[in-house]
Amino acid sequence: MTEKEKLIVLGAGGHASVVVEAAMANNPSCHVEVFDMAAVDTKFLGFPLTTGMPNPAAFPVSEFKAIVAIGNAYVRTKLCAELKAMGYQLANVIHPRAWVSPTAQLATGVFVGANATVNSQASLGVAVIVNTGAVVEHHCVLKDGVHIAPGAVLAGAVKIGHRSFVGANTAVKEAVEVGDDVAIGAGSFVGKIITKSGTFVGVPVREMKED
């Protein structure tokens, strides 16, 4: 971020604190305004915290970019669409200690955490999270709303569908495709295509059945 940029952050939970601190690591003089639907305080990490959505009359779309820092993929992608409809440009927040290849393609509203890698020619959709220490190898394609949790590793050319979640420390074999609205539990191994939505866990992954 350049010195004059101002950032609206939607969300005031744990993920939001990581995003705000990454934004500050990029630019300590960054002006941050935090919004949350159920704010329980007036400050968040020392920044103003307001209940509800930002009002463009007070926070002009010409001055502020915005990022949604909420883990839930449905909420995150929906709020990104609402912000865009209000006229806000979505900001990407990339921690200064992340590696993002110059040939990777990033949409908007993307967060890449500390020590994460987004390698050559990978493609990240709107509101994607590549969390702390995660690896998204070359030619991976992550659709809108995907969340790759801390320490997860996607080998080359993996495709992850809309809003899907890959849990912490999970490994996904090269060129494997995972469909939309899939949750892969922490510490799993995905070696084969997953087409249906649902929750999958284990080494190798199996679908988790409801009791």
Ligand SMILES: CC(C)(COP(=O)(O)OP(=O)(O)OC[C@H]1O[C@@H](n2cnc3c(N)ncnc32)[C@H](O)[C@@H]1OP(=O)(O)O)[C@@H](O)C(=O)NCCC(=O)NCCS
């Ligand atoms: C998969 C997951 C979503 C399931 O959560 P849940 O529905 O609350 O499941 P529960 O904790 O009730 O566990 C149900 C059973 O599945 C097992 N299980 C849960 N997650 C598992 C995992 N990742 N791998 C293997 N088994 C798992 C539990 O041990 C339990 O087994 P039991 O019935 O024999 O005791 C969750 O465990 C998980 O892995 N979340 C991802 C965590 C993560 O990566 N967070 C990063 C956020 S940044």
